[in-house]
């Protein structure tokens with residue numbers, strides 16, 4: 001049985017009582033945030049009489065104390081051509097900045113549910129998805145690269161942000177990004193994927209020793225700056 005909910009009186013993940021279905025209390029759980037400020041926000045929301053006297057790093061709060069629309073049970077991924085597909089997450093995650101607000105079997109004044117934003121769960125998911133799309137669009141719109149020199153400057157400024165398996169090589173007319181992998185059996189590093197961004201902002205991608213079709217890189221052209229060949 002996974003760890004038990006730390007909210008006093010909640011039976012999230014407790015053993016079933018005699019006569020109850022074995023999984024009656026089985027529920028998704030979330031750890032207290034590591035960030036002290038966020039952890040304080042959680043603790044502040046849990047009524048004092050339901051709060052454990054000591055909160056340790058491995059203590060959790062169960063799903064029952066969060067608005068269902070902010071417990072994200074699926075994930076949307078985007079294909080290179082810009083289309084998307086959604087699948088169920090193995091383990092749900094909380095929306096950013098979410099805090100526990102629901103405490104069942106307690107006086108209503110101890111629960112502080114957020115005002116309902118929409119009626120059906122599907123509508124709520126649509127609201128969250130629309131918000132994510134809006135954030136992505138804002139990020140794409142604000143993260144425009146004007147030309148090769150601008151791109152080159154940003155790459156040199158942010159090269160330390162690249163995961164260390166990626167290498168960026170800058171030349172006057174070309175920036176080459178290379179993803180290095182180590183084949184354990186041979187101990188010989190290999191190039192898994194590489195991108196070339198040329199001075200006229202056209203992009204080439206190579207993997208598995210072949211050049212990818214331009215249609216697979218259409219998403220790079222969002223800003224209109226990059227051209228894909």
Ligand SMILES: [Zn+2]
Nearest residue numbers: 005010012062
């Ligand atoms: Zn609970």
